[in-house]
Amino acid sequence: MSLLDGRLSEDQRAFQDSARGFSQEQMAPFAAEWDADRIFPEEALRAGAALGFAGVYVREKHGGSNLSRADAAVIFEELAAGCVSTAAYISIHNMASWMIDSFGTEIQRARWLPKLMTMEHFASYCLTEPGSGSDAAALATKARRDGDDYVLNGSKAFISGGSRSDIYVCMVRTGDDSPGGITCVVVEKDAPGLSFGKQERKLGWNSQPTAAVIFENCRVPVANRIGAEGDGFKIAMKGLDGGRVNISACSIGGARACLDAAKAYMLERKQFGKRLADFQALQFKLADMATELEAARLMTHHAARAIDDGDVDATMYCAMAKRFATDTGFTVCNDALQLHGGYGYLRDYPIERYLRDVRVHQILEGTNEIMRVIVSRKLLDQ
Amino acid sequence: MKVLVPVKRVIDYNVKVRVKSDGTGVETANVKMSMNPFDEIGIEAALRLKEAGSAEEVIAVSIGVAQCQETIRTALAMGADRGVLVETEEGAEPLAVAKILKAIIEKEGPEIVILGKQAIDDDSNQTGQMLSALLGWSQATFASNIELGDGTADITREVDGGLETIKVKLPVVVTTDLRLNEPRYASLPNIMKAKKKPIDKMSPADLGVDMTPRLKTLSVVEPSKREGGVKVESVEELVEKLRNEAKVI
Ligand SMILES: Cc1cc2nc3c(=O)[nH]c(=O)nc-3n(C[C@H](O)[C@H](O)[C@H](O)COP(=O)(O)OP(=O)(O)OC[C@H]3O[C@@H](n4cnc5c(N)ncnc54)[C@H](O)[C@@H]3O)c2cc1C
Numbered sequence A: 001m002s003l004l005d006g007r008l009s010e011d012q013r014a015f016q017d018s019a020r021g022f023s024q025e026q027m028a029p030f031a032a033e034w035d036a037d038r039i040f041p042e043e044a045l046r047a048g049a050a051l052g053f054a055g056v057y058v059r060e061k062h063g064g065s066n067l068s069r070a071d072a073a074v075i076f077e078e079l080a081a082g083c084v085s086t087a088a089y090i091s092i093h094n095m096a097s098w099m100i101d102s103f104g105t106e107i108q109r110a111r112w113l114p115k116l117m118t119m120e121h122f123a124s125y126c127l128t129e130p131g132s133g134s135d136a137a138a139l140a141t142k143a144r145r146d147g148d149d150y151v152l153n154g155s156k157a158f159i160s161g162g163s164r165s166d167i168y169v170c171m172v173r174t175g176d177d178s179p180g181g182i183t184c185v186v187v188e189k190d191a192p193g194l195s196f197g198k199q200e201r202k203l204g205w206n207s208q209p210t211a212a213v214i215f216e217n218c219r220v221p222v223a224n225r226i227g228a229e230g231d232g233f234k235i236a237m238k239g240l241d242g243g244r245v246n247i248s249a250c251s252i253g254g255a256r257a258c259l260d261a262a263k264a265y266m267l268e269r270k271q272f273g274k275r276l277a278d279f280q281a282l283q284f285k286l287a288d289m290a291t292e293l294e295a296a297r298l299m300t301h302h303a304a305r306a307i308d309d310g311d312v313d314a315t316m317y318c319a320m321a322k323r324f325a326t327d328t329g330f331t332v333c334n335d336a337l338q339l340h341g342g343y344g345y346l347r348d349y350p351i352e353r354y355l356r357d358v359r360v361h362q363i364l365e366g367t368n369e370i371m372r373v374i375v376s377r378k379l380l381d382q
Numbered sequence B: 001m002k003v004l005v006p007v008k009r010v011i012d013y014n015v016k017v018r019v020k021s022d023g024t025g026v027e028t029a030n031v032k033m034s035m036n037p038f039d040e041i042g043i044e045a046a047l048r049l050k051e052a053g054s055a056e057e058v059i060a061v062s063i064g065v066a067q068c069q070e071t072i073r074t075a076l077a078m079g080a081d082r083g084v085l086v087e088t089e090e091g092a093e094p095l096a097v098a099k100i101l102k103a104i105i106e107k108e109g110p111e112i113v114i115l116g117k118q119a120i121d122d123d124s125n126q127t128g129q130m131l132s133a134l135l136g137w138s139q140a141t142f143a144s145n146i147e148l149g150d151g152t153a154d155i156t157r158e159v160d161g162g163l164e165t166i167k168v169k170l171p172v173v174v175t176t177d178l179r180l181n182e183p184r185y186a187s188l189p190n191i192m193k194a195k196k197k198p199i200d201k202m203s204p205a206d207l208g209v210d211m212t213p214r215l216k217t218l219s220v221v222e223p224s225k226r227e228g229g230v231k232v233e234s235v236e237e238l239v240e241k242l243r244n245e246a247k248v249i
């Protein structure tokens, strides 16, 4: 249980109850199997969508839940406490859906959102390329205008949901080499010239596929463009602000599950004739874990509110929270593993899975080094 | 047909309950509170009757402090149509609750009232039975299945020897057992919509019910701590201990 529980609004407690109940009953018991057998749990995802998790901050008209980013942070923490990897996929699906809702036309929203909100269709966010990761604005996938179509050539790397998703929200180059030359287009699964790389084999995030998305003279109607030509990079970065809050919340949720497990284990396990909970060194370790986690949670909620309030520094707060919460989340999982001794290293206990799953949060949606680039650029900007 | 479901605000089942240091009760300050799980089953049963077209309206009633409104909102978010809050600071005993419910039922005219078989705080298992007696209605306690007929209901009850199915005339007071159903979670949009559903507020005095306690709590103590077990060497020793120490055979 989080210390913040008592400070949530009545509504947030209700969202939390719903997300916690779902996560503990329909995700947590199966998470080990999804991880071991690399199962993308479509049925569970759709059951979650029926409760409103597919479009937490998508507007109501086409089936979204229309909640705030602060509410989303509460919800994603709960989902991740059950299964980090699955919660993180839901977060990406939310991000892509929100981009369509916020920057698409009414015709585009009506066309894509209803099925995304029920998760009859799954969505992916496609920015990274083999040659451009941290330097995302250097992306090289070309989109050439040909009548009413764009013709895409290039490839995207590491795409979550890649090959399984129905809707790919892609950043491609329509203009010059600057960020202003980038445009956002929706590519549907059956577009001619679209193919996928092999399934990547990963340390964690095994309940969702990751694959390269390849465009070979791939035809996409101009009607699929989200926003104006040249707006793509801005749209992609706006999506990431919220994505970073969600991914922070996912680290916090995973770490909280590990903290709870470690606490229970310390009360049970005896060495040297005493419970682990009776060693002060370990008591202090536990206290530090809980304290750091609470700090991470507060920063994440603060960043979420900065987006909700349209704060001009929202991007910086999101970067600060993402850096701190994902580093803390990993450290807390690692400390919990240490407190479990050799048992923490075994798959019979869930700790090592949480550790493997939260590790990538320090890398994706902008590495934690890039978060420092964003924060320092803002600080030194005169 | 209307269905009325009383919902009680209790300490969440996940919370480790602590006895107050003065032994007058248990700590409720800063403790997570939720709807009594048996009442969630009651709401779910009522919603299924509505979804099957057998009921038109589901009314959730809670009796207690102002925060019971949150418990009613949970019921509304699950799908109940409206709420009634009877606000009182005093701890309501089963008989007083049954009297309040009777007064509301006489105003609202439901044909089915679904209560939990017990609340997980006091474990009284009395309110439904008392209510049925006060109203002079049929009662079907510990229900694990409800089939509506024409002016009747076939209700399967969980009894010591197994399952018993009885036919009762409507109106009826039903109390739920765990296996009746698995309650749904409220969806995020429904949680928001619930805020617009009406909740009537009243006091026990408005309903003419005297809340004066009839029970006196002498003391509240923690259950005795679990003690470590002992290993026995043989079956003979086990039987001997069961007979002479534990005195169970
Ligand atoms: C499991 C998984 C799922 C993913 N899902 C998606 C997805 O759905 N969509 C998507 O678009 N992308 C996705 N990604 C890609 C992810 O966003 C990138 O891996 C990430 O942005 C880093 O890019 P890179 O891997 O090319 O590393 P690089 O950019 O090559 O970085 C290598 C190292 O150099 C550091 N570095 C780079 N530049 C600087 C600098 N200027 N200053 C200091 N340090 C620097 C980095 O921090 C890092 O430590 C996913 C990745 C993984 C592993």
Ligand SMILES: Cc1cc2nc3c(=O)[nH]c(=O)nc-3n(C[C@H](O)[C@H](O)[C@H](O)COP(=O)(O)OP(=O)(O)OC[C@H]3O[C@@H](n4cnc5c(N)ncnc54)[C@H](O)[C@@H]3O)c2cc1C
Binding pocket: A269, A271, A272, A276, A279, A281, A282, A338, A339, A340, A341, A342, A343, A345, A346
């Ligand atoms: C993959 C693997 C291979 C292994 N191979 C072998 C092998 O070949 N042979 C073999 O004999 N063993 C082996 N081990 C066992 C390993 O040595 C033990 O796991 C290790 O000694 C820790 O013991 P434990 O797991 O019982 O943890 P515990 O002793 O229960 O420790 C749990 C936590 O409490 C801490 N702790 C315990 N006591 C104190 C204290 N007094 N003060 C402060 N902190 C304390 C520990 O540091 C740890 O963080 C292996 C373990 C693994 C995971």
